[in-house]
Amino acid sequence: MTTLTKQIHIASVGRPAYSQTFPCEPSTAEIGRQLLRDVLGIWRLDSLVDHALLIVTELIANAARHTPCHKIRLIVELPSPTRLRVGVLDRAPTRLPAFSRTDDDDESGRGLLLINAVADRWGYDMHSSGTGPWGKEVWAELRIKDGA
Template identity: 50%
Template sequence: MAATERPAGSGHPRYAETHPRRVETAAIGRRLVRAALTAWNLDHLTERGELVMTELVANAVRHTSCPTVRLIVSRPADDRIRIAVVDRAPARLPVVREAGSDDTCGRGLLLVDTYADRWGYDRMGTRPGAPWGKAVWAELQAKDPG
C-alpha cells in the first residue's frame, strides 16, 4: 500500500497510511506514531502512543471485516495528539468491556482509556443516517514533562 505523509498545507499536521486489516498492521501503526512524534519533538509520548495505536488496530482487526484500515496520527492543537483507526464498519461501535480474570481478550479499550487523556469515535460519511465507516480515536496531551 502507498503511504501518505501529509503535513497539511491547511488544517493541522497529520500522518496517515492505509493498510490491510491484519494483526501485522499494528507494527506499522507503531512506526507511524513514532515517526510523527519524533517529527513533532514529542518523543516522551511514544510509548503511550504506540500502545494506543496497537489496541485500536487490534480492535479493528477483531471486530470488523473490512479489507483495509486507515491509520492516522494528527496534531489538532499544539497541546494535543490524536491517534485514530478508520474502518468501514460503522455499525460495529467500540464498547468498553469488563474482562474476567481468565479472559484472554476484552481489555483493549480499558488500556486505551487508561493511557489516553480521552477517546471516542466518529461516524464517517456525508449522508445523514448512512455513514460509510467510523474513526475510533484517542487523544494524548502533548505537554512536555520537563
C-alpha cells in the same frame, strides 16, 4: 534519526497530520507503530511514544478483530497545540467500540480499558456520505505537556 519508509498523506494546510491506509489485520500494528514512532520523532514528541504505541496497537487490534473491513486508515494528527490524536478509520459504522466484560483469566477484551487508562480522552466519530454513514474513526488523545 527517524525515517518514513512509505509515502504517506501529509496535510498541506491546517493542522499537522499523517495518514496511511493499511490492510485490516493484526500484523499491521507493527507497521502502524513504526509510522507513529517516525511521526512523533519528527514532531519532537518522543515523551508520548510509549502511550501512543499502546493506543495504536489496541486500535488496530480492535479493528482487525471486530470489523469485517479489508482496509483501515491510521491517522496521526495534532488537532491543537496541546493534543496528539491517534485514530483508526474503518468502514464498519455499525460496529461501535464498547467495553467488554472480562474475567481475570481472559487473554483479550481489555483494549479499550487500556486506552482509557493511558489516554486523556477517547471516542469515535461517524463518517458519512450523502447516503448515510459509511465508516467510523475510533481515536484517542494524549495531552502534550510543555517541553514534550
